[in-house]
Amino acid sequence: xxxxxxxxxxxxxxxxxxxxxxxxxxxxxxxxxxxxxxxxxxxxxxxxxxxxxxxxxxxxxxxxxxxxxxxxxxxxxxxxxxxxxxxxxxxxxxxxxxxxxxxxxxxxxxxxxxxx
DNA sequence: GGTGTGACCAGCT
DNA sequence: AAGCTGGCCACAC
Numbered sequence: 750x751x752x753x754x755x756x757x758x759x760x761x762x763x764x765x766x767x768x769x770x771x772x773x774x775x776x777x778x779x780x781x782x783x784x785x786x787x788x789x790x791x792x793x794x795x796x797x798x799x800x801x802x803x804x805x806x807x808x809x810x811x812x813x814x815x816x817x818x819x820x821x822x823x824x825x826x827x828x829x830x831x832x833x834x835x836x837x838x839x840x841x842x843x844x845x846x847x848x849x850x851x852x853x854x855x856x857x858x859x860x861x862x863x864x865x
Numbered sequence: 866g867g868t869g870t871g872a873c874c875a876g877c878t
Numbered sequence: 879a880a881g882c883t884g885g886c887c888a889c890a891c
Contacts, residue, residue: 759887778873782886788874789886795872796888815873822872 759785763797764805766858770812773840774856775848777816784858799825811835818851 766781782791794813799822801808811832815821823832823846833843842849 779875782873787886789884790888791873791886792871793873793887796870798872800889810872813872816875820872825872 759787759790759793760797760804763794764801764808767798767801767808767810767813768805769858770809770856771861773854775812775814775818775836775841775851775854776856776858777814777818779816780855781813781858795822798822809835812839812841812856814848814851818848818855820846820848 762785763781766776766784770776778791778794779788781794782788797804798808798810798813801810810822811820811826813822820832820836820843823829826832826835833846836843836848841854848854
């Protein structure tokens with residue numbers, strides 16, 4: 750079982766989750782990794798974002814931040830201020846590279862994706 | 866084909 | 879209390 754499509758389980762799932770992040774909302778690498786069933790694979794989620802623009806252009810990677818709500822990968826958007834600008838553009842306030850009211854803006858995949 | 870690295874997280878010292 | 883190491887999976891050389 751698990752035909753040839755099973756190959757990109759984790760990776761592909763990451764893109765799907767990120768795509769489903771609503772505007773003005775943010776999620777964390779660990780949350781996605783945990784949703785996929787592996788909290789230890791949080792690094793893979795970040796790595797996936799690294800190639801997200803080449804694998805699937807249009808991925809709102811700026812909505813993905815670390816556990817603290819800090820824009821860890823802001824430097825990977827071409828411009829360090831780009832990620833913050835994108836978030837603020839969606840209504841997410843970022844201060845000192847950190848998402849304000851991160852708890853409120855946090856979007857849990859395992860809790861909302863199922864309802865969507 | 867082995868080694869190293871990577872936008873992390875959590876536990877141990 | 880804070881710093882560091884380990885662990886996870888996938889890609890590049």
